[in-house]
Amino acid sequence: MVEFAMHNAWLIPLLPALSFAVIAIFLWPWPKASSTFSIIMILTSFVLALAVVYGVYTKPELIEKSLIYTTRWFSMPGLKVDVGIMLDPTSAMMLWVVTLVASLVQIYSLGYMEGDPGFSSFYAYLSLFAASMLGLVLSSNLLQMFVFWELVGLCSYLLIGFWFYKDSAREAAKKAFITTRVGDFGLLIGLLSLQILFGTLNITDLAAKAAHFQDFVSAGTLTLVLVVLFLGPIGKSGQFPLHVWLPDAMEGPTPVSALIHAATMVVAGVYLVGRILFLFKAVPTAMHVVAIIGGFTAFFAATIALTQTEMKRILAYSTVSQLGYMMLALGAASLTASMFHLMTHAYFKALMFLGAGSVLHALHGKAHIHEMGGLYKKMPWTTWTFVIGALAIAGIPPLAGFWSKDEILLVVKEAAHEAPGIYTPLFWLAVITAFMTAFYMFRQVFTAFFGPEKPENHPHEAPWNMRLPLVILAILSVIGGWVGLPWMEKGFGYWVRLGEYHHAEPNYLIMGASVLVALAGIYLAYLMYYKKAIDPDRVAERFGVLYKLSYNKYYIDELYLWFNQLVVDGMGKLLYWFDLYVVDGIVNGIGAITRGSGAVLRFTTTGSLQNYALVIFLAILVITLYFAFGDASYASLFLGGGK
């Protein structure tokens, strides 16, 4: 079974793709059949993924040398591109996360999307997304990964704009696709440059060549190429400045938000950087760029989340912030910390999104937390699983988030030994962000779930198919971090790593500090939103400008809109003028010239044959004279031997 799964790992993305095709072509008139087929397929993929995980995690040799199955995709003179499957602890872990969350979301959608006219197509899109993401994760070649990268972007567009009759959903879908497209442009340039410089896009071949990259390219050029390539992950993983699409992506149904914009698609950028981290490590400047952008994003998004009032928006900005943490970890050259946080974040963020979905389902779409209250009475399952998720993200031990966030803080501190100018400020940003994370999460928890009930709300607990994923994810949020405890000899850090196994000493100072910071955040939220000891409105007034900036997302959307109108529309107007007057002018001008010359030349047709005969005679005269005197080879003919 395990051997079968590992040899045929290509089945794992194929089954959901098959589900998409079957539903789209045959099953769509029958919603129940569509969802059943889709769930069967994804659960089969999940089982296969489990087998692969078991197989991989019993073969330590795969850590150093991944198991690759490839075949030639196409070849031309000077270009050979392969396509294949890459099995190693990192991809196995991603398989586990993606199939798990995809399966749970599909089960959840049975309850959440019940009665929606687009029920079948929802499952078709979910299956297509699962197939694309799994394909991305298993790719052994960067070009193949790019194909799946674009596919997941497409699925994101389809699913965000699922309720296409809503204006806001359509706009959000377009915004997501176009913003990530900007990033993908950089990614494409980067990939092409890598192909040209290194002659290959196979990940293992690149790893081999990265060790002596100076044979292929100078350090400066490689840095530039990697920074341009990094634009893709900036777009896809919602880093500053291309983060603007993620909060708007909440227009999509909540299962979509949980699956795509929390646990899987947005981590594609992190995964890509992780896969080519050996290239980034070769040129430390590129790593610093990654770290700075990641750290800044984490802080920046957390400051926005502090003031948002829509439940899903808070979670969206939280996702952006946590993705910033993952990038920061990669920037500190630690694949381990980043992937660990990716895994735990998937558990608790998907959990919280599904919990939010449960609330929205109960309150018929009402999303503002200040219009909710006291939900714990009627919705205990949702409340307490959500609280577990919030505790996890805040970083309270022994829940999962604590171990992974601590790992990140640890590696950033270690990197600060090498380059303190860069990493020390980032470390402190990360710590402050941890405080803010705890605060805004529990602000949401206390406001929405506890406190007095609002009489106009009639909440009810979610059906079993929505509660089951919540419970499973809650359990994982508690125990999921125990695979990477710092005291373990062969924990997560042993399997998922880049380079030598670096068994760091558990740093109790950092651990203690992060717990304190988290508890402080929770306590402040408790004071402000539960006991109402501090009035939030007074605090908002005190912070005046900062509050306004945060609430309006630093006006970045407005800035981009202005820039768009000025530059893009301006260029459009300029080029339109050019097309109208210059290009059309030339074309019309040619016509005008023809007409004009015709108007003049018509006077040569006098109608008199003798005039024509005269012209013919003169022409013959000219030709004869030319050949007699101008062209030496004929001169002898006409003049009887020399001039």
Place this chain on the structure above:
Amino acid sequence: MITLTHYLLLSAVLFTIGLFGVLTKKNAITVLVSTEIMLNAVNLNLIAINKYVGADGIYGQLLALFVIAVAAAEVGVGLGIIISMYRNKESISLDDFNFLKW
């Protein structure tokens, strides 16, 4: 001594006279006659060169005979056209036949 040059000059002069007539005269028949003059000039040229330039054979005279025959046929056709022109317009002055003027 009469050399080749004399004949060639005579033929050139005749040709020019004929050309002048073709290009300038108004009467269609005069144009035809001028054409005949041109053709006769060419015949002179052919025969003179045949005599003075030492090639074997009588090819110049042969070609001159052909030209005479063709000229005769051409005059026949030309007169037919002129008759047709007269029937259309009651005149054979070439100035009147400018239907293709702009």
